[in-house]
Amino acid sequence: MNLPGTRQSLVLGVAAQVALAIALASAVVFAAIYSEVRHSTRALAQAAIDADLAGLVEADAAEGPAGLSRRIADRLAFSPGAGDKPYYRLEDSARRVLAGNLPAWPDARPEVSPAGQLRLGDGATVQYRATLLRGGYRLLAGRAVNGAEAWLARLAGLFAAALVAMAALAFAIGRAAGARLNARLAAIGVVLGAFGREGAPAAAPVADPGDEIDGLTAQINSLLERTRHLLAARQELSNIIAHETRNPLMHVSARIARARAQGLTGEVDQQLAAAQDSIRQLQRMLDALLDIAASEAQRGEMNSLPELDLAELARRLVELYQPSAEDLGLRLEAEIAPQVPMRGEPVQMSSLIGNLLDNAFKYGAGGGWIRIAVAPGPVIVVEDRGPGIDPALREGIFERFRRAARGGASPAGHGLGLALVRAVAERHGLTARVEDGPGDEGGRGARFVIA
Amino acid sequence: MSAPPRILLIEDEAAIAALVREALEEGGFVVDWCDHGEEGLRVAAAGGHDAIVLDRMLPEIEGLSIVRRLRAAAVAAPVLMLSALARAEDRVEGLDAGADDYLGKPFEPFELVARVRALMRRATNPLPGAVMLFGELEVHVKARRVHRAGQHVALSPREFDILKFMMDHAGDVVTREMLLREVWGLNFDPQTNVIDVSMSRLRQRLDEGFAGPVIETVRGAGFRLLGGVAP
Numbered sequence: 001m002n003l004p005g006t007r008q009s010l011v012l013g014v015a016a017q018v019a020l021a022i023a024l025a026s027a028v029v030f031a032a033i034y035s036e037v038r039h040s041t042r043a044l045a046q047a048a049i050d051a052d053l054a055g056l057v058e059a060d061a062a063e064g065p066a067g068l069s070r071r072i073a074d075r076l077a078f079s080p081g082a083g084d085k086p087y088y089r090l091e092d093s094a095r096r097v098l099a100g101n102l103p104a105w106p107d108a109r110p111e112v113s114p115a116g117q118l119r120l121g122d123g124a125t126v127q128y129r130a131t132l133l134r135g136g137y138r139l140l141a142g143r144a145v146n147g148a149e150a151w152l153a154r155l156a157g158l159f160a161a162a163l164v165a166m167a168a169l170a171f172a173i174g175r176a177a178g179a180r181l182n183a184r185l186a187a188i189g190v191v192l193g194a195f196g197r198e199g200a201p202a203a204a205p206v207a208d209p210g211d212e213i214d215g216l217t218a219q220i221n222s223l224l225e226r227t228r229h230l231l232a233a234r235q236e237l238s239n240i241i242a243h244e245t246r247n248p249l250m251h252v253s254a255r256i257a258r259a260r261a262q263g264l265t266g267e268v269d270q271q272l273a274a275a276q277d278s279i280r281q282l283q284r285m286l287d288a289l290l291d292i293a294a295s296e297a298q299r300g301e302m303n304s305l306p307e308l309d310l311a312e313l314a315r316r317l318v319e320l321y322q323p324s325a326e327d328l329g330l331r332l333e334a335e336i337a338p339q340v341p342m343r344g345e346p347v348q349m350s351s352l353i354g355n356l357l358d359n360a361f362k363y364g365a366g367g368g369w370i371r372i373a374v375a376p377g378p379v380i381v382v383e384d385r386g387p388g389i390d391p392a393l394r395e396g397i398f399e400r401f402r403r404a405a406r407g408g409a410s411p412a413g414h415g416l417g418l419a420l421v422r423a424v425a426e427r428h429g430l431t432a433r434v435e436d437g438p439g440d441e442g443g444r445g446a447r448f449v450i451a
Numbered sequence: 452m453s454a455p456p457r458i459l460l461i462e463d464e465a466a467i468a469a470l471v472r473e474a475l476e477e478g479g480f481v482v483d484w485c486d487h488g489e490e491g492l493r494v495a496a497a498g499g500h501d502a503i504v505l506d507r508m509l510p511e512i513e514g515l516s517i518v519r520r521l522r523a524a525a526v527a528a529p530v531l532m533l534s535a536l537a538r539a540e541d542r543v544e545g546l547d548a549g550a551d552d553y554l555g556k557p558f559e560p561f562e563l564v565a566r567v568r569a570l571m572r573r574a575t576n577p578l579p580g581a582v583m584l585f586g587e588l589e590v591h592v593k594a595r596r597v598h599r600a601g602q603h604v605a606l607s608p609r610e611f612d613i614l615k616f617m618m619d620h621a622g623d624v625v626t627r628e629m630l631l632r633e634v635w636g637l638n639f640d641p642q643t644n645v646i647d648v649s650m651s652r653l654r655q656r657l658d659e660g661f662a663g664p665v666i667e668t669v670r671g672a673g674f675r676l677l678g679g680v681a682p
Contacts, residue, residue: 250557
């Protein structure tokens with residue numbers, strides 16, 4: 001089980017690396033041991049051959065070539081098993097064979113008493129030493145080493161098998177340990193991924209006494225817990241603010257309504273009606289602030305968002321705004337893709353597009369033209385041919401209560417529209433920016449891009 | 452004369468409860484008041500009420516869970532949820548939980564009464580006839596034709612939807628929020644008067660050639676069809 005969003009397994013890679021490292025280290029150790037064993041085995045055999053040859057040389061000194069030949073014949077007669085069968089060859093100065101069983105003289109110069117190995121036609125491997133005797137005679141003594149060589153080959157095979165087994169075992173253990181590690185990481189990932197969703201597990205499992213991962217998990221759990229508390233506290237505060245302002249306003253509003261129901265006329269009634277409007281405006285501002293706060297608190301938290309078709313939403317909004325555009329003498333062009341699926345909160349996304357259109361209607365109406373484009377991504381573009389926005393002021397207009405930053409008359413509104421646009425965009429993992437629009441002589445125009 | 456409709460009011464704050472109660476009683480309803488969520492649930496489950504007015508923020512039990520439990524217990528009476536949580540997202544939450552309507556505080560007494568009446572009418576007469584009549588207006592639902600005092604009035608599809616919705620609530624105030632939700636399928640709080648613009652177009656079409664209006668704007672609340680017949 002891999003963590004969501006991972007393409008390759010860290011654990012599998014580590015297991016393979018450990019297996020490779022163990023294989024390499026074992027190979028070096030095995031090679032050193034094997035080479036030492038082979039060297040000692042051959043040195044032992046050579047020592048026996050050298051001793052044998054020394055005995056024969058002494059015999060030659062004491063008894064001459066005839067005696068030597070006899071000795072050789074004797075030794076061959078006592079030859080033990082084929083495993084370390086002795087081989088000899090005695091030649092005179094004319095290269096005639098006087099004694100011995102070696103079929104041919106190897107490519108070795110007896111003047112330097114060389115040692116070596118040769119292979120015979122019957123498959124025997126013979127280790128030997130040759131030497132030059134008095135009178136130009138030359139002598140070679142050797143012994144078959146097939147037994148020792150076969151043993152060395154078996155040893156090498158054993159080492160190779162052990163090497164493969166160790167590497168495989170290391171890989172298997174690494175993988176199994178890795179799979180357990182992965183499962184534990186995935187358990188944490190599941191809790192983190194589900195955070196904020198309805199019915200999500202509150203904490204990842206922690207063993208007691210725990211290891212490093214349990215320690216990390218415990219810290220993650222406490223961070224999640226704190227985040228949950230902060231979110232709950234924020235929600236509670238915003239509910240309290242709503243409750244504690246709206247209930248008193250409710251009384252004020254009801255009293256005003258009752259007073260007006262008495263049949264007031266003229267100045268008094270107008271003042272009371274204006275007071276009611278002020279109350280409604282205050283509420284709208286409060287709601288917008290709470291909307292912004294809610295979006296900011298959920299920034300980037302996409303898990304709990306439902307699937308929605310932004311194109312459908314945008315079409316409905318354009319239809320809603322079209323009559324207002326006509327009343328203002330504006331051409332409202334819409335370029336909306338057939339479908340723009342995204343994860344989004346419909347109320348918030350409606351507010352985002354609505355606020356962009358409101359904004360374009362308020363400030364861009366002078367240009368007589370507004371265009372909205374919605375494309376997969378999602379990318380939302382709303383542009384106008386109004387006076388546009390001074391580059392130095394562009395960042396500021398997305399901040400709260402910055403409506404004064406835009407030149408010209410300041411239309412009615414709570415000055416929170418674009419702050420809400422940015423908060424909603426960021427809540428959905430998008431950014432909000434403004435650039436020069438397709439302006440003409442009327443002004444530079446403004447283009448708002450949410451992407 | 453039949454017995455006056457009974458409303459169950461579940462609201463913990465006495466001052467607000469008094470306001471609501473007064474408004475409803477002036478509107479001709481009999482009001483039973485519970486200041487406690489659990490008690491309210493019990494009374495509601497016992498039946499006998501034509502509608503329930505429920506505050507969302509009760510101290511010991513959330514209004515949302517009361518609605519869910521009422522629905523689970525198959526209580527038929529429609530529920531109007533009152534709340535200081537009045538943002539569009541809050542309203543959607545309340546309606547999703549099973550409330551039939553949602554009214555943000557502060558509200559004006561007549562709006563509350565209008566909403567409760569609309570709820571009860573919806574509950575008792577959910578299917579409108581093929582022809583709806585109100586005052587001088589005659590709306591043929593299937594053919595999507597409208598007549599005022601016998602004269603055909605040409606409307607755009609959207610204008611027809613608005614009028615049809617207002618006929619469903621004839622005589623009562625429909626708010627901008629209700630229109631936005633039911634006619635345009637949108638839930639949010641527009642910052643400009645987009646609804647009023649559409650409404651004034653509908654009005655122009657309906658009033659052309661007539662002396663008096665058929666739609667009245669109720670300041671701060673919404674719009675209402677006028678039932679009077681021109682002399």
